[in-house]
Amino acid sequence: xxxxxxxxxxxxxxxxxxxxxxxxxxxxxxxxxxxxxxxxxxxxxxxxxxxxxxxxxxxxxxxxxxxxxxxxxxxxxxxxxxxxxxxxxxxxxxxxxxxxxxxxxxxxxxxxxxxxxxxxxxxxxxxxxxxxxxxxxxxxxxxxxxxxxxxxxxxxxxxxxxxxxxxxxxxxxxxxxxxxxxxxxxxxxxxxxxxxxxxxxxxxxxxxxxxxxxxxxxxxxxxxxxxxxxxxxxxxxxxxxxxxxxxxxxxxxxxxxxxxxxxxxxxxxxxxxxxxxxxxxxxxxxxxxxxxxxxxxxxxxxxxxxxxxxxxxxxxxxxxxxxxxxxxxxxxxxxxxxxxxxxxxxxxxxxxxxxxxxxxxxxxxxxxxxxxxxxxxxxxxxxxxxxxxxxxxxxxxxxxxxxxxxxxxxxxxxxxxxxxxx
Amino acid sequence: xxxxxxxxxxxxxxxxxxxxxxxxxxxxxxxxxxxxxxxxxxxxxxxxxxxxxxxxxxxxxxxxxxxxxxxxxxxxxxxxxxxxxxxxxxxxxxxxxxxxxxxxxxxxxxxxxxxxxxxxxxxxxxxxxxxxxxxxxxxxxxxxxxxxxxxxxxxxxxxxxxxxxxxxxxxxxxxxxxxxxxxxxxxxxxxxxxxxxxxxxxxxxxxxxxxxxxxxxxxxxxxxxxxxxxxxxxxxxxxxxxxxxxxxxxxxxxxxxxxxxxxxxxxxxxxxxxxxxxxxxxxxxxxxxxxxxxxxxxxxxxxxxxxxxxxxxxxxxxxxxxxxxxxxxxxxxxxxxxxxxxxxxxxxxxxxxxxxxxxxxxxxxxxxxxxxxxxxxxxxxxxxxxxxxxxxxxxxxxxxxxxxxxxxxxxxxxxxxxxxxxxxxxxxxxxxxxxxxxxxxxxxxxxxxxxxxxxxxxxxxxxxxxxxxxxxxxxxxxxxxxx
Ligand SMILES: Cc1cc2nc3c(=O)[nH]c(=O)nc-3n(C[C@H](O)[C@H](O)[C@H](O)COP(=O)(O)OP(=O)(O)OC[C@H]3O[C@@H](n4cnc5c(N)ncnc54)[C@H](O)[C@@H]3O)c2cc1C
Ligand SMILES: Cc1cc2nc3c(=O)[nH]c(=O)nc-3n(C[C@H](O)[C@H](O)[C@H](O)COP(=O)(O)OP(=O)(O)OC[C@H]3O[C@@H](n4cnc5c(N)ncnc54)[C@H](O)[C@@H]3O)c2cc1C
Numbered sequence: 001x002x003x004x005x006x007x008x009x010x011x012x013x014x015x016x017x018x019x020x021x022x023x024x025x026x027x028x029x030x031x032x033x034x035x036x037x038x039x040x041x042x043x044x045x046x047x048x049x050x051x052x053x054x055x056x057x058x059x060x061x062x063x064x065x066x067x068x069x070x071x072x073x074x075x076x077x078x079x080x081x082x083x084x085x086x087x088x089x090x091x092x093x094x095x096x097x098x099x100x101x102x103x104x105x106x107x108x109x110x111x112x113x114x115x116x117x118x119x120x121x122x123x124x125x126x127x128x129x130x131x132x133x134x135x136x137x138x139x140x141x142x143x144x145x146x147x148x149x150x151x152x153x154x155x156x157x158x159x160x161x162x163x164x165x166x167x168x169x170x171x172x173x174x175x176x177x178x179x180x181x182x183x184x185x186x187x188x189x190x191x192x193x194x195x196x197x198x199x200x201x202x203x204x205x206x207x208x209x210x211x212x213x214x215x216x217x218x219x220x221x222x223x224x225x226x227x228x229x230x231x232x233x234x235x236x237x238x239x240x241x242x243x244x245x246x247x248x249x250x251x252x253x254x255x256x257x258x259x260x261x262x263x264x265x266x267x268x269x270x271x272x273x274x275x276x277x278x279x280x281x282x283x284x285x286x287x288x289x290x291x292x293x294x295x296x297x298x299x300x301x302x303x304x305x306x307x308x309x310x311x312x313x314x315x316x317x318x319x320x321x322x323x324x325x326x327x328x329x330x331x332x333x334x335x336x337x338x339x340x341x342x343x344x345x346x347x348x349x350x351x352x353x354x355x356x357x358x359x360x361x362x363x364x365x366x367x368x369x370x371x372x373x374x375x376x377x378x379x380x381x382x383x384x385x386x387x388x389x390x391x392x393x394x395x396x397x398x399x400x401x402x403x404x405x406x407x408x409x410x411x412x413x414x415x416x417x418x419x420x421x422x
Numbered sequence: 423x424x425x426x427x428x429x430x431x432x433x434x435x436x437x438x439x440x441x442x443x444x445x446x447x448x449x450x451x452x453x454x455x456x457x458x459x460x461x462x463x464x465x466x467x468x469x470x471x472x473x474x475x476x477x478x479x480x481x482x483x484x485x486x487x488x489x490x491x492x493x494x495x496x497x498x499x500x501x502x503x504x505x506x507x508x509x510x511x512x513x514x515x516x517x518x519x520x521x522x523x524x525x526x527x528x529x530x531x532x533x534x535x536x537x538x539x540x541x542x543x544x545x546x547x548x549x550x551x552x553x554x555x556x557x558x559x560x561x562x563x564x565x566x567x568x569x570x571x572x573x574x575x576x577x578x579x580x581x582x583x584x585x586x587x588x589x590x591x592x593x594x595x596x597x598x599x600x601x602x603x604x605x606x607x608x609x610x611x612x613x614x615x616x617x618x619x620x621x622x623x624x625x626x627x628x629x630x631x632x633x634x635x636x637x638x639x640x641x642x643x644x645x646x647x648x649x650x651x652x653x654x655x656x657x658x659x660x661x662x663x664x665x666x667x668x669x670x671x672x673x674x675x676x677x678x679x680x681x682x683x684x685x686x687x688x689x690x691x692x693x694x695x696x697x698x699x700x701x702x703x704x705x706x707x708x709x710x711x712x713x714x715x716x717x718x719x720x721x722x723x724x725x726x727x728x729x730x731x732x733x734x735x736x737x738x739x740x741x742x743x744x745x746x747x748x749x750x751x752x753x754x755x756x757x758x759x760x761x762x763x764x765x766x767x768x769x770x771x772x773x774x775x776x777x778x779x780x781x782x783x784x785x786x787x788x789x790x791x792x793x794x795x796x797x798x799x800x801x802x803x804x805x806x807x808x809x810x811x812x813x814x815x816x817x818x819x820x821x822x823x824x825x826x827x828x829x830x831x832x833x834x835x836x837x838x839x840x841x842x843x844x845x846x847x848x849x850x851x852x853x854x855x856x857x858x859x860x861x862x863x864x865x866x867x868x869x870x871x872x873x874x875x876x877x878x879x880x881x882x883x884x885x886x887x888x889x890x891x892x893x894x895x896x897x898x899x900x901x902x903x904x905x
Contacts, residue, residue: 035819085819096803100814104807119822122859124726127648129700132728134884134891138861145865150896151879176896220696221889238702249893258857260822 005029005322006315007095007109009086009263012041014295015115016069017308018315022113023076025319031107032073032080033097039073039080040066041117042140042296043304045147048168050195054305065304089267091288111318114264114278114286114293115311118300120165121256130217133224139165139254143172152176154250158226159183160214162190162197164302164392166254171200173252180206181246186213188233189366191256192392193302213238214251223249257300267291275299275343281332282349282357284314285321289328292318299345299360302394306360327352333376333404338416340364340389349413353401359415360396363389370419376403377410389417424448424615425780427606429594429629431458433570433762434754435621436577437769443584444773445782450615451578451586452608454593454625456886457846458839459574461623462761464849465698465730467645467687468678469661470566471760472509474529474537481740483532485764485771490534490564492766500576501794502569503679509565512545513665514555514714521665522560529562536563551657553717565661569679570762571849572794575839577769580792582838584785590842591886594622597632603750604633617750617776624695624733626741626755634745638755642695642731645687646704648712651723651857652681662715673711680852682725685712691734700727725857732758742768743775752776795833795851799825820870821863823856831867835874842875844868845885864891 006022008015011034019030038044043051046062053059056068073080084099095107120138137145137153143165145151155178159166162185170180183201188211190197201208209228215238216227230242259277261269270287272279278286278293286293294314295307320326329350337344344361359374367389374382374397382399389395397415404410426442428435431453439451453460470493476482497504513522522539529537540561545552582588592610599605603616620629627640650657655677664672676684688704705727713719735741735756745751752775754768761768776782798816801809809816815829834841834850841847844854844867853867854860860867868882868891883889 035822083818085817085822087819087825098806098810098817098819100810100817103810103814103817104803106803119858120861122725122857122861124649124859125722125724125857127705127724127727129702129705129727131699134889137864138858141861141864145892146896149865149869149879151892152894152896153891154893215702221883221885221887 001094001106001108004031004107004109006111006113006318007107008032008113008115009095010034010041010115010117010295010297011039011080011082012115012117012295013043013066013069013304013307014041014117014297014311015113016066016073017311018113018115018294018318019078020069020072020076021312021315022319023078025316027319027322030078032078033084033086034080034082035085037083039070039082045143046168047147048172051304054303055308069308086263089263091268093290110322111290111292112267113314113318114269114291114297115295116260116263116297118257118259118296120253121258123253126255128214128217131219133217133219133222135219135223135249136217136251136253139163139169139252142252143169146172146176155179156181156248157250157252158214158228158246158248159252159254161185161253161255162192162208163254163256164192164196166252167192167196167200169252169254170206171204174204174206178250180204181248182207182209182228184209184212184214184228186231186236187211189390190392194390194392215243217251223251226251257296259297259300261297264293264297269293272343272347274337275345279347280345282346282353283317283326284310284346285317285326285328290321299343302392306394333410333413335359336412336414337361338414340367340417340419341415344415349404351404351408353404356398356400358396358398360394361415362391362394363417364391366390367417367419370417372397373416373418374399375414375416376407377412379403379407379410389419423603424450424613425782426617426619426776427452427604427613427615428619428621429606430461430621430623430626431578431588431590432461432463432621432623433459433574433577433765434757434768435619436574436581437765438619438621438754438772439581439586440577440584441769441773442776443581443586444785444788445777446785447777447780447782449586450613451581451588452592452594452606452610453588453590456590456842456883458578458588458590459571459849460885462730462733462758463574464571465728466570466759466762467674467676467684468567468570468762469509469676470504470568471763472529472537472562472565473532473534473760474525474560474562476532476760478528478531481742482760482764485740485767486760487533488767489764492770493566493568496766497568499790500573500580500792502573502576504566504568505679506564506566507677508660509562509663510545510549510660511560511562511663511665512552512556512715513558514553515557518557518665522558525560534562534564537561549658549660549662551716552662553714555714567661567676567679568762573762575850576792576794578839579837580790583792584788588839594629597629599633616780617752619752619754619772619776621754623757624731626733626753627735630741630745630753630755633748633751636746638741639736640756641691641734641736642697643734643758644690644692644697644704644729644731646700646708646727646729647684647686648705648708648727649725650683650685650720651725653723654683654720655681657683657716664711664714670711673708675712675715680855685709685719687730695731698729698731700729704729726859734758740764740768742771750779795830795837798827798830820866821853821856823858824852826851826853828870831870832874835871843883843885844871844891847871868892
């Protein structure tokens with residue numbers, strides 16, 4: 001059994017940023033475990049640009065963005081063991097990992113940072129009827145084939161779901177000579193970033209069919225086509241008579257991401273049904289003392305810059321915990337998802353908070369000329385106006401700790417949207 | 423001339439192959455598709471039926487009860503996951519009592535042990551999550567569940583170990599009578615054999631009708647399913663049938679040996695024997711009926727849907743044994759449900775009959791034991807450490823949902839009658855069967871298939887034929903900078 005102060009699971013942007021900030025806070029006993037051969041996480045395959053605008057004020061590609069963090073990790077000499085898969089975590093922080101080089105190892109950590117990222121929702125979870133042929137890929141799988149393996153999955157493409165990865169792949173497949181026929185989205189709005197819709201669909205004349213879905217899949221062996229129908233925006237049920245057939249050999253799915261929390265569950269960490277990630281307090285500490293969570297495994301982010309920022313906080317707090325300087329208040333207020341809000345993080349905030357706190361969430365629909373509000377008890381303590389809110393863009397809102405002290409008999413914190421839903 | 427040609431690599435054909443390999447015979451099995459277990463034997467409900475359901479006096483009733491009794495021993499010898507989790511036939515409302523009684527009596531007549539009717543309290547004690555209108559149930563203590571493709575696989579591997587030759591992509595297109603036997607024309611060549619066994623599932627009518635005037639006809643009867651994530655492994659313990667009513671035969675809710683939950687199947691007669699599509703109507707029906715048993719079906723936790731085609735014979739029963747007008751041509755035709763349960767008994771029955779007619783001697787070297795691929799996910803730490811020290815590929819987890827390692831995938835390809843496609847790997851290892859449905863592991867599985875079979879990624883398929891993954895290389899070969 002090896003002892004470690006801070007053990008970080010996952011060497012993507014979250015794990016890297018957490019490691020760097022823990023080091024900068026003074027920790028000298030850190031270990032990153034990463035199951036792939038290289039650090040960088042999902043960014044390794046995101047070869048498009050648009051990363052780092054917030055953090056570095058310049059446009060980087062995914063691998064370039066990741067490299068900045070990898071370079072820092074190397075410069076600081078933080079050990080990272082790649083090709084190593086963590087297979088178990090116990091509530092008392094014993095971690096089991098396997099690797100070709102070292103076989104099966106146990107680590108006893110003072111603190112653990114969960115940074116395992118997420119995976120994509122598959123076709124099966126949608127229950128789309130039809131043939132179970134080849135030619136149907138999640139957008140991320142197709143991205144891996146094209147960008148890391150140099151292999152082209154197909155030439156005539158329909159994209160189901162308008163998540164960012166799907167949008168990015170619409171453009172990528174077009175660059176690689178494929179014909180992208182349409183991007184089909186069930187909801188009346190896109191799940192992706194506005195800039196991706198403009199730069200990846202509009203610029204290439206790829207139609208975005210909102211309130212549409214794939215209702216049938218044709219092709220006994222390889223995909224031959226899909227039937228798309230309009231849906232009723234209220235019931236989301238297909239409207240008979242609106243079917244149109246697209247002849248295609250490839251269907252890419254971009255229908256959501258699921259945080260990868262199997263290990264968290266093994267460790268006894270409580271999972272929020274709203275985010276599918278851990279429930280955390282303002283220190284990003286989970287329901288298990290000394291175990292922290294950050295990045296896409298905590299909740300699905302839109303921008304990697306926010307992942308880095310959040311994870312830096314988790315790293316610094318983990319080191320405070322190791323030094324015995326992180327107080328864990330049992331007396332917390334719950335953060336409630338009010339009107340128009342889903343998956344607010346953190347879920348618990350200490351009543352004795354003494355630093356400003358940022359709450360992040362996703363709007364539960366599209367709102368125009370909206371105002372986002374935080375209430376402590378029934379007192380409104382922070383607001384922010386926004387011309388438009390969409391589920392594709394995460395909202396962040398900060399408020400100051402003094403409001404908690406002023407309003408000691410509040411029983412909860414509510415995040416909500418004030419607007420007409422459009 | 424060979425001794426026996428078996429047509430069809432489902433659980434029955436592979437079972438017959440294994441049971442025949444107990445004798446000193448020269449045996450080949452011809453399978454149409456790129457893999458065994460590609461027909462009914464891959465897409466069914468995976469239940470070891472008690473035997474109360476079939477009409478007394480039918481072959482279905484007889485072989486069901488016999489097969490059920492054989493399961494523990496066969497699964498033990500062949501290392502196949504199975505479990506006696508019991509079955510329950512539940513009536514929803516007080517009107518079902520007489521029907522339950524009838525099933526009970528029918529079961530007793532068929533020779534099914536361990537049947538009883540249980541009331542509300544006992545039912546809810548056993549199944550706390552059962553729907554609020556569940557009233558009483560027939561308890562079938564011998565009911566169980568099994569992994570049907572591993573069962574087929576295990577039979578095939580054991581048969582191959584004991585000398586049976588397997589040909590895949592070997593569709594039989596014609597059979598002719600020749601002196602002393604039969605000439606069997608297939609896409610993998612022409613064979614002659616003293617005996618032929620027809621285990622062609624949905625096409626067992628076509629094969630029978632090539633040689634016999636005693637015609638049969640098979641209608642494909644489709645059944646559709648949902649699979650629920652293994653998070654819900656403990657939702658139900660027994661396989662829960664609904665008592666048939668005027669509204670229909672009902673829909674089952676059952677745990678699988680892998681920890682997932684199946685909802686289904688529907689029953690719809692269709693005209694195309696290849697149409698394994700799922701349909702919006704069928705899936706809606708599954709949900710409608712299943713929600714009687716499971717009121718809060720976790721809709722966001724489906725991992726996939728599928729459908730299977732039953733080989734329903736116009737005689738409403740299995741057709742087993744030598745055709746009346748074609749000596750040494752044996753049928754295992756129309757083997758629909760409870761065919762999986764009956765398979766061990768059918769295999770033994772036919773093998774003994776054929777061996778007897780060929781006056782075959784016992785194969786002294788017959789080894790009944792087959793071991794499954796050691797599964798990393800089922801090992802404890804000590805076993806894992808040992809497995810990795812012997813084969814470091816055990817440290818490389820390829821499928822993260824089901825924790826399947828590279829060692830297991832390579833072995834699935836290298837074994838006798840090994841995997842040739844991504845679905846073949848999936849059925850032998852569960853790689854890609856979990857909640858992300860192969861999104862993450864497909865690229866790596868494709869690479870491993872290329873390495874093991876010495877093929878290019880352009881040739882790798884999902885399940886043979888044109889079910890390819892990759893359309894072209896993005897760069898000139900050798901110039902694949904990123905690869
Ligand atoms: C396909 C895709 C495209 C994207 N495009 C953009 C974009 O254009 N712009 C943008 O700003 N953001 C984009 N994002 C989002 C951004 O990349 C993610 O927010 C960011 O990568 C999340 O970082 P992470 O470290 O939380 O997760 P990841 O990058 O997924 O890293 C998690 C790491 O943990 C490792 N790991 C997981 N489990 C284990 C285990 N058991 N043992 C050991 N290691 C483990 C994984 O191998 C992985 O390396 C994209 C995301 C995806 C999925
Ligand atoms: C929806 C459904 C649910 C079921 N549920 C249960 C259950 O819960 N319990 C139970 O006991 N049973 C069940 N069954 C029945 C059981 O699955 C079958 O009885 C059993 O799998 C039959 O096996 P088989 O080998 O006869 O047929 P199959 O598995 O269909 O195998 C036939 C094989 O023959 C091959 N073939 C066809 N034509 C040719 C040719 N010309 N040349 C060469 N090869 C050919 C096919 O490709 C196929 O591989 C179910 C069946 C279905 C469809």
